[in-house]
Amino acid sequence: GPGGMLMPPAAMAASARFQGGKGMMMMGGMARNRSRSRGGKGGSGKPAGGCGKRLYVGNLAFTVSWQDLKDHFKVIGPIRDATVATDGNIGTRPKSRGFGFVEYFKLEDHERALQMMTETEIGGRKIWVREDRDM
Numbered sequence: 493g494p495g496g497m498l499m500p501p502a503a504m505a506a507s508a509r510f511q512g513g514k515g516m517m518m519m520g521g522m523a524r525n526r527s528r529s530r531g532g533k534g535g536s537g538k539p540a541g542g543c544g545k546r547l548y549v550g551n552l553a554f555t556v557s558w559q560d561l562k563d564h565f566k567v568i569g570p571i572r573d574a575t576v577a578t579d580g581n582i583g584t585r586p587k588s589r590g591f592g593f594v595e596y597f598k599l600e601d602h603e604r605a606l607q608m609m610t611e612t613e614i615g616g617r618k619i620w621v622r623e624d625r626d627m
Contacts, residue, residue: 542572542573542595542596542597543572543595543596543597543598543599543601543602544599545595545599545602545623545624546573546593546594546595546623546624547565547593547594547595547596547602547605547606547609547621547622547623547624548591548593548621548622548623548624549561549565549591549592549593549594549609549619549620549621550590550591550619550620550621550622551590551591551617551618551619551620552576552588552590552591552592552614552615552617552619553590553614553615553616553617554587554588554590555588555615556576556588556592556614556615557576557588558574558575558576558592559574560614560615561574561575561576561592561594561614562574562594564609564612564614565594565596565605565609568596568601568604568605568608568609569596569597569598569600569601569604569605570596570597570598570601571594571595571596571597572595572596572597573593573594573595574592574593574594574595575592575593576588576589576591576592577589577590577591577592577593593624605621606621606622606623609621610622
């Protein structure tokens, strides 16, 4: 009978109300996340306790990997992080962009590497080392 006709609009209104509520909750969650990650360098999965400065290493041969970089620079002291900037892949190998970054645990190692490692050779090419200011 006509009683059944009242059912759908009521159900639709309830469902719309529920949808609206869910949307609001999601927005709130996103805003919360954003403010939490404002801290910057934390949570990148690398060991803590770096010296807070990074070396920029330029003129790398394209065959040099982050492992090579780390091996080359660890003569100065223990390394927290070494990366080679890559730009897509060549087949299975990441394509090097010819520069990378090295970060030491200790500031004195960082300063020493800055003086001693520039003009040294990795993979048959002289590299140059400077402080990375974009950290």
